[in-house]
Amino acid sequence: MAWGLFTSILERESKQHIERVSLQGEGEPMMHPRFWDMVDAIRAHGLVPYTITNGSLMDALRVAAAFPAIGISIDTIDPEYAQRIGRFKLHRVLRNLDALLGVLSPNRIIIHTVDMGQPLEPLKLFLRRRGINQHMIQPLQPKADYAKRYSPGESPTWGACTYRCRFLAAPLMRYYDITGLELPCCFIKNTADFVSSEQLRQQLNQRIVPTCCQGCGAIFPHAKVELPAPSDMVTSR
Template identity: 45%
Template sequence: MTTTTQRAYHQLEITTRCNFDCWYCAGRNMPQQDMPWVRFTSIVDAIACPGSTVSLQGEGEPSLHPRFWDMVRYVRAKGHLPYTIVNGSRINAAAIARHFSTIGISIDTLDAQLANQTGRYNLPKVLENLDRLCNAMAPGRIIIMTVDLGQPLQDLCAWVKRRGFRRHVVQALNAKHDYAQRYPQLARNSAHDNSPKVCHFAEQHTLRYHTWQGKELPCVYIKDTTGFTTIAALRASLHAGHVPPGCLGCQHLRPKAPPPGQEPTPPTAASVAPSPPRLAIVARPKWNGRSTTGGLTPSSVDNEMRDDTAKHKQP
């Protein structure tokens, strides 16, 4: 990892292990591993800009890491702001209220049977834990994260509003090639022409995703890291018109601006990434493939948490 003084959102995949079995989650087919402590500290130590958001989450349940709370304390000791998204099954309400200004809880439905079918077990216990958390910290410090699987959302949205949670982030299933191995009916056309391309994540240092193996990626969306070496090499590949496996079908790819005086190449149908349709039926699809890394990040949580740092800062 290159040390930088530019503030960025750093997301660390501290574990890929999980006690849930969500059918849409790429992490369930990844090697089930924890990020070693030495690797974790080396990544955090290289974040030179104080006050950066360090999100401890990836394709697993963060609280399962045996040194999760040590990691939270280490991030704070280094002058950064810890964040995470947990599935609600393992809640230490007092510790969360003490160490996190804001936290994300993932809930896809209030229907226990549907939750079990999805792979989210013991919903009543999750909701009980959430009640305990709300007693320890204001609901306005909690973000509810939901994946849109085609399930009815009206009751859940109304419940979030009624409870006074900070925000409700509803995310569609990602139709990018390496995500959609788990739900091929939503796969976006992964064909690309050979025209030069850019990705704003690769061009800017606003977000960095660190896999449990220590790979530093420019975004949270790369699941297939086959052939990935460095962000600079990825950027050069895209500029040359070569789309690597981990970027196939990504909606964030854009045509690279041509040199002055040259006419732009019109986009082809294959280069236009349509929005995926919403699933009509929630179902656990059959899948025998394999994919590797990623996560979910609320787009504005970084700035929101910085605004709240002084308000909720703990000794």
């Protein structure tokens, strides 16, 4: 996101009743050339910054000074499996995590893991040994605009729709994409068919699933991605 767009959104949002601004998307937030300027600007507005990082570029002292809590993605501690799923810098990530633990309490670290059927016990043990208790494990997102990136064997099943989305029922989140488009949640990756939150509400009231909500866990509570047996797993990017 361009700097001017970011500051105009921040200026506007800081006048609303919000507490936390999360800098994240599908890319790596810390790759943004002005990431730390953004963090400073959020704090200068009296707001709390948050981010989920892949941990490869973490500056431990800066993180400790600026973030009350930080999210780090770790799906495995197995170097071979990490390589297969595209987490190419595992060694550096784990080294950075230990550097972070040297300067802040483990209570300020939240580990995010996607459950792709990999053994999770070694990772859980690794975190427990470091005193990290906040471990959020989520399934692979079954939404259509995520699933189109998956390997052919990873097919989603959605089941029945509730037509009630909590992100539309109340303003839980305002998400801005890099063009400044405001969305009701962070799950809409293909914005081509998105018009407005109001239109999504109207469609769901008419028991129509909006194109940009197809397969979303918020309205398809039984949706899941069928994964091939771990030994056959190959992730393409």
